[in-house]
Amino acid sequence: MIQSPTGAATTVSLSRLLLRRTPPYLVPSLSPHSAAPYNHSHPLRLSRFSLSHSSSSNRNVAMNAISNQNVSHEPVSKQALISLSDKKDLAFVGNGLQELGYTIVSTGGTASALESAGVAVTKVEQLTQFPEMLDGRVKTLHPNIHGGILARRDQKHHIEALNTHGIGTFDVVVVNLYPFYDKVTSTGGVEFEDGIENIDIGGPAMIRAAAKNHKDVLVVVDSEDYSDLLEFLKGNQSDDKFRLKLAWKAFQHVASYDSAVSEWLWKQSVGDKFPPSLTVPLLLKSSLRYGENPHQKAAFYVDKRLSEVNAGGIATSIQHHGKEMSYNNYLDADAAWNCVCEFRNPTCVVVKHTNPCGVASRDDILEAYRLAVKADPVSAFGGIVAFNVEVDEVLAKEIREFRSPTDGETRMFYEIVVAPSYTEKGLEILRGKSKTLRILEAKKNEAGKLSLRQVGGGWLAQDSDDLTPNNIQFSVVSENAPQESQLHDAEFAWLCVKHVKSNAIVIAKDNCMLGMGSGQPNRVESLRIAIRKAGGDIKGAALASDAFFPFAWKDAVEEACENEIGVIAEPGGSIRDKDAIDCCNKYGVSLLFTNVRHFRH
Numbered sequence: 001m002i003q004s005p006t007g008a009a010t011t012v013s014l015s016r017l018l019l020r021r022t023p024p025y026l027v028p029s030l031s032p033h034s035a036a037p038y039n040h041s042h043p044l045r046l047s048r049f050s051l052s053h054s055s056s057s058n059r060n061v062a063m064n065a066i067s068n069q070n071v072s073h074e075p076v077s078k079q080a081l082i083s084l085s086d087k088k089d090l091a092f093v094g095n096g097l098q099e100l101g102y103t104i105v106s107t108g109g110t111a112s113a114l115e116s117a118g119v120a121v122t123k124v125e126q127l128t129q130f131p132e133m134l135d136g137r138v139k140t141l142h143p144n145i146h147g148g149i150l151a152r153r154d155q156k157h158h159i160e161a162l163n164t165h166g167i168g169t170f171d172v173v174v175v176n177l178y179p180f181y182d183k184v185t186s187t188g189g190v191e192f193e194d195g196i197e198n199i200d201i202g203g204p205a206m207i208r209a210a211a212k213n214h215k216d217v218l219v220v221v222d223s224e225d226y227s228d229l230l231e232f233l234k235g236n237q238s239d240d241k242f243r244l245k246l247a248w249k250a251f252q253h254v255a256s257y258d259s260a261v262s263e264w265l266w267k268q269s270v271g272d273k274f275p276p277s278l279t280v281p282l283l284l285k286s287s288l289r290y291g292e293n294p295h296q297k298a299a300f301y302v303d304k305r306l307s308e309v310n311a312g313g314i315a316t317s318i319q320h321h322g323k324e325m326s327y328n329n330y331l332d333a334d335a336a337w338n339c340v341c342e343f344r345n346p347t348c349v350v351v352k353h354t355n356p357c358g359v360a361s362r363d364d365i366l367e368a369y370r371l372a373v374k375a376d377p378v379s380a381f382g383g384i385v386a387f388n389v390e391v392d393e394v395l396a397k398e399i400r401e402f403r404s405p406t407d408g409e410t411r412m413f414y415e416i417v418v419a420p421s422y423t424e425k426g427l428e429i430l431r432g433k434s435k436t437l438r439i440l441e442a443k444k445n446e447a448g449k450l451s452l453r454q455v456g457g458g459w460l461a462q463d464s465d466d467l468t469p470n471n472i473q474f475s476v477v478s479e480n481a482p483q484e485s486q487l488h489d490a491e492f493a494w495l496c497v498k499h500v501k502s503n504a505i506v507i508a509k510d511n512c513m514l515g516m517g518s519g520q521p522n523r524v525e526s527l528r529i530a531i532r533k534a535g536g537d538i539k540g541a542a543l544a545s546d547a548f549f550p551f552a553w554k555d556a557v558e559e560a561c562e563n564e565i566g567v568i569a570e571p572g573g574s575i576r577d578k579d580a581i582d583c584c585n586k587y588g589v590s591l592l593f594t595n596v597r598h599f600r601h
């Protein structure tokens with residue numbers, strides 16, 4: 001037998017019991033609570049059981065009794081329907097509803113748990129006169145349940161219909177769904193069959209029905225709302241939009257759930273990155289004080305797609321200390337983290353306004369940190385510092401004490417430190433640096449992600465740019481081949497330039513970024529900024545350009561050569577590539593073509 005996701009083992013015994021009796025609606029009561037035909041929520045309610053077992057004259061009497069009554073909805077007891085996979089706080093809500101006079105109707109596992117908690121329960125089967133069947137695939141999918149949820153109390157013919165069929169109304173529906181998301185994202189994955197069985201059908205049907213009929217039915221899908229629900233029912237909850245909010249939450253809950261199911265099925269079937277339609281479930285992580293500027297309201301959402309589970313990144317980082325993250329903090333921390341994660345050796349990256357302004361790799365991370373700050377101390381002040389190694393006590397002290405290389409006195413100030421981990425002592429020391437310093441612990445980004453970005457009225461989707469120098473062929477196109485160390489410098493510069501906004505130029509030597517030019521609308525300007533920032537110390541250094549040079553003579557290539565750059569790495573592909581080669585040959589500079597570019601817009 002396939003077990004239902006909530007492990008409702010009772011299904012088997014009930015099914016066996018019922019197989020002996022046909023048709024199902026002739027089956028007598030199934031639980032100790034249902035010795036009498038179920039009708040305690042409405043004076044007129046007669047179950048199919050009672051109608052079926054009545055003699056024909058009795059039956060007519062029963063039907064006449066229905067048709068002769070004034071049709072009004074005045075239940076003697078209100079009903080709550082509870083069906084929960086996650087039974088957290090079930091006893092609390094069950095007892096609370098019972099104390100308020102609600103009759104509680106429940107599915108198998110929930111009913112058992114409620115009974116154990118001392119709550120009297122009517123099993124759904126007593127209303128449906130059907131056993132829960134097909135391994136739990138069909139439990140509540142029945143007019144006796146859905147009629148009771150969906151009937152409009154202000155519509156006479158709805159109430160008449162309920163009375164005709166002996167159906168009572170539900171005033172409260174408390175449901176949460178099979179744990180599909182947790183199952184399919186669990187370590188080791190899930191068998192296809194198990195994934196399928198964890199798709200909840202009856203739960204969403206009840207949630208949607210109750211949310212649609214929110215005017216008459218309160219629907220709760222989150223245990224966090226149990227208290228508010230009980231307070232509302234007691235008349236202590238003054239929010240006049242409470243019903244609507246619950247209905248919104250219910251539909252949102254089901255929409256997120258379905259987006260996970262659909263994403264999972266797409267992956268099992270076609271699986272490519274760009275489905276014909278895409279739903280991205282987002283969960284509010286925090287409301288932000290403001291957006292890029294104080295006059296813009298803002299919030300931050302975490303991407304809940306299955307593909308993002310354990311995929312690392314800033315959104316799921318843990319903040320250990322400091323002022324709340326701002327909109328710009330998130331952007332900058334993201335840029336710093338993305339960059340530092342690219343490096344294998346111990347590395348420090350300093351970012352300002354999403355551009356790395358200092359990058360250094362050293363076996364000794366202290367040295368890497370000092371070099372990364374020294375690369376551009378003015379920009380580093382107030383920047384984001386990222387490490388790809390643990391921050392221990394010694395490093396934390398260095399971060400706390402390091403004086404600005406500009407005046408040798410002022411302690412460096414940073415907005416954020418981000419690292420994969422911290423020792424206890426390291427964290428304690430960093431906390432002491434300032435009240436505001438945000439300390440983030442992040443998981444390394446996974447490769448192969450789908451990157452989404454908004455433009456007016458749409459979203460752009462692309463593969464994340466996962467290419468590193470290891471995947472790239474650096475072809476020598478000049479007469480001079482670079483020395484081994486220059487080739488290494490070129491690869492380092494290449495890794496940095498990938499993270500600088502276009503047009504991007506990076507000058508690097510000995511695992512250290514000396515200067516960078518970013519975001520200029522022409523490449524010459526970026527080159528000049530990079531040279532100026534490097535401070536003249538660029539003889540024999542490597543230069544990387546994120547895209548090809550459209551011109552060489554009296555342009556960026558020649559200026560680089562005149563400044564005694566040792567090796568240039570660029571994608572190639574310009575109609576004037578030959579000019580670039582000739583120019584480098586004239587100055588004796590090595591030129592490498594990568595055939596790959598790293599635009600960053």
Ligand SMILES: NC(=O)c1ncn([C@@H]2O[C@H](COP(=O)(O)O)[C@@H](O)[C@H]2O)c1NC=O
Pocket residue numbers: 006008083084085086106107108109110111136137138139140141175176177178199200201202203204
């Ligand atoms: N099929 C149905 O009619 C049905 N009705 C309710 N459920 C789900 O069954 C779960 C509760 O089951 P139990 O009370 O047996 O532990 C809930 O998550 C609920 O969403 C159903 N299960 C799945 O579709």
